[in-house]
Amino acid sequence: MITRARAIGSLAAGAAALSFPARVRAATQPLSTGQVGTSIAFLPIFVAKQMGYFTDAGLDVTTTVFQTGQLVGAAMTSGSVDVGTSLMTDVFTLLKAGRPTKVIGSLIDGYYVDIIVSNKFLADNKLSRATKLDDRIRALRGKKIGITGPGSGTEALVVYLFRSINLDPVRDAELVNLGADQAAVLAALQSGRIDALSFAWPIPMIAEARGIGKSLIAPAEGDVPSMKGMAHGCMYAKPETIEKRSDALVAFVKAIGRAETLIHRDSAKANALVKQYEPNLDDVATAKLMADYLPILPMQPRLSPAGFAKSLEFHRATGFAGPAGNTYADVVATSIIDKAVR
Numbered sequence: 001m002i003t004r005a006r007a008i009g010s011l012a013a014g015a016a017a018l019s020f021p022a023r024v025r026a027a028t029q030p031l032s033t034g035q036v037g038t039s040i041a042f043l044p045i046f047v048a049k050q051m052g053y054f055t056d057a058g059l060d061v062t063t064t065v066f067q068t069g070q071l072v073g074a075a076m077t078s079g080s081v082d083v084g085t086s087l088m089t090d091v092f093t094l095l096k097a098g099r100p101t102k103v104i105g106s107l108i109d110g111y112y113v114d115i116i117v118s119n120k121f122l123a124d125n126k127l128s129r130a131t132k133l134d135d136r137i138r139a140l141r142g143k144k145i146g147i148t149g150p151g152s153g154t155e156a157l158v159v160y161l162f163r164s165i166n167l168d169p170v171r172d173a174e175l176v177n178l179g180a181d182q183a184a185v186l187a188a189l190q191s192g193r194i195d196a197l198s199f200a201w202p203i204p205m206i207a208e209a210r211g212i213g214k215s216l217i218a219p220a221e222g223d224v225p226s227m228k229g230m231a232h233g234c235m236y237a238k239p240e241t242i243e244k245r246s247d248a249l250v251a252f253v254k255a256i257g258r259a260e261t262l263i264h265r266d267s268a269k270a271n272a273l274v275k276q277y278e279p280n281l282d283d284v285a286t287a288k289l290m291a292d293y294l295p296i297l298p299m300q301p302r303l304s305p306a307g308f309a310k311s312l313e314f315h316r317a318t319g320f321a322g323p324a325g326n327t328y329a330d331v332v333a334t335s336i337i338d339k340a341v342r
Contacts, residue, residue, distance in 0.1 A: 029248045030060045033235075034072040034081040036148070037180030038065060038278065039200035040293050041108040041233030042085060044301075046277045047259035047270075057251035067179040068149040069093075076101070076238065082245065083252065084236045088311045089153040091236050091331065092321035100239050102333040105253040105340065106303040108233035110220035110296030111314075113157050114204045115140070116197040118189060118213040127216060133223060136216050137161045143195035146178045146188055151320075153232070154198040159318045161217065161224070182206065182280065189213055202278055202289045209285035220296050230314060231307035242333055253340035257300045264299055300341045303332050 031054075035042045045063065048054050054061045064081060066072045069090035076084035077099050084090065085107065094101040115136075122128065125139045140161075147154040155175060162169040169175065176194050178185050185203060188194045190212045197203065197213075204215040219227040235253065242249060263270040267290070274286055281289065308328050315321035 028055075028058055028060050029245075029251075030062070031083065031245075031248050031252055032081045033061060033063045033083045033085055033252075034066055034075045035063060035085040036066050036069040036072050036087070036090075036152075037200070038182075039112070039180075039233075040202055040278075040289060041087075041112060041200065043274065043277055043293075044107060044256050044259035044263065044297075045085060047263060047273050048255045050273060050276070051259065051262065053255035053258045054252070057255045059248060059251055059255065061252065065180075067181070068152055070149065070151045073099075073101075076236065079238075082237060082241055083249070086233070087153040088230075088232055088234055088308075089151075089156050089315060089320055091234065092312070092315040092326065093151055095326055095331070096320065096322045101236050101331075102239055102242055102336075103234050103236045103303055103331055104242070104249055104333045104336045105235040105256060105301035106231060106233070106298050106307075107235060107256070107301070108293075108296055109229060109231055109298050109304065109307050111153075111157065111224075111227045111230045111232050112201045112220045112293075112296065113154055113198060114201070114215040114219070115145075115157070115161070115217040116189065116199060116204050116207050116213050117195065117216045118192075119211065121195060122214065122216070129215065129218070129223065133217070134165050137165050137167070139216075140196055141167060141172050144174045144176050144193070146176045146185060146194040146197045146199070148180050148199070149177045154200070156315070156318045156320055157198050157219070160227075160314060163317065186210070186212055201293065202281060202285065205285040205289045205292075206280050208288070209282055218292075221292060227310065227314060229307055230310040231303050232311065234303065235301070237333075242336060246336065246339075249336050250339045253301055253336060257341055260298055260301060263297060264294060302337055302341060308332065 069086040072084045072086045073090045073094045075081045159169045207213045
């Protein structure tokens with residue numbers, strides 16, 4: 001399957017081959033990545049490609065976009081891709097299944113998945129972001145809630161919220177698997193096929209800009225205090241890949257760090273790149289997205305121990321991580337990250 005991201009990667013690689021001398025081309029290493037959808041967490045990957053940071057690092061990076069994080073994890077485990085880029089949810093799921101996995105960098109330090117509802121839902125239930133959190137969660141009881149798929153970070157959020165007020169997400173709601181296609185997801189909410197969405201940014205910003213709905217619960221913005229500052233979007237690989245291709249992985253993470261720094265420091269360039277990455281965003285939605293995104297975007301791709309600890313606690317509470325093990329030292333490949341950000 002040729003995806004938009006893969007096509008962009010192929011075009012960039014072709015352009016690099018024409019413009020760089022043979023001596024440089026001979027040193028270029030191929031590296032394949034997989035990501036789930038095109039949410040804002042993966043903007044640094046797009047930026048690194050567009051700005052030539054991967055080429056500068058001697059890499060020819062190709063990206064395949066999958067509909068769920070489980071598929072990304074399966075591709076990484078099978079060797080179909082070298083690096084998985086999705087969520088800590090997928091990392092803990094792999095580890096729980098006995099599939100060795102190491103995190104090699106952070107993409108986003110916040111649970112950037114919101115619960116989004118239609119404007120009618122808000123009006124009918126007399127709800128807003130100012131309503132007590134327990135009451136906002138309780139309003140979702142008995143509703144159809146769209147998620148990307150089973151085992152996803154979108155499902156994990158619903159599970160966590162429902163359990164926090166002693167509701168059963170299986171008995172007390174109907175979870176509807178929608179995949180990661182933005183148009184299909186928004187159409188499902190607009191048509192009333194579902195009552196709510198658990199989905200990653202920029203879906204909430206697009207929904208609000210189009211008058212479809214608004215965020216009811218936004219963990220990354222502090223609506224769920226126990227989730228504030230959680231490590232979430234990440235890059236990961238098999239230990240054997242880290243051992244065999246450590247130089248390529250260090251170069252990859254370093255290029256991501258350059259992209260993260262550019263997004264923070266050059267707002268005009270960052271906004272232009274965001275609009276290339278996500279053409280469905282208008283100026284208002286872009287401004288809202290960037291205002292929310294920058295505070296949880298790391299300046300460099302280090303995974304903080306505190307953010308990791310919150311993520312582990314969350315995933316144990318939801319059952320996505322095992323009850324023991326999974327320490328920071330066990331899960332995070334600090335040797336790769338330290339070399340990349342040195």
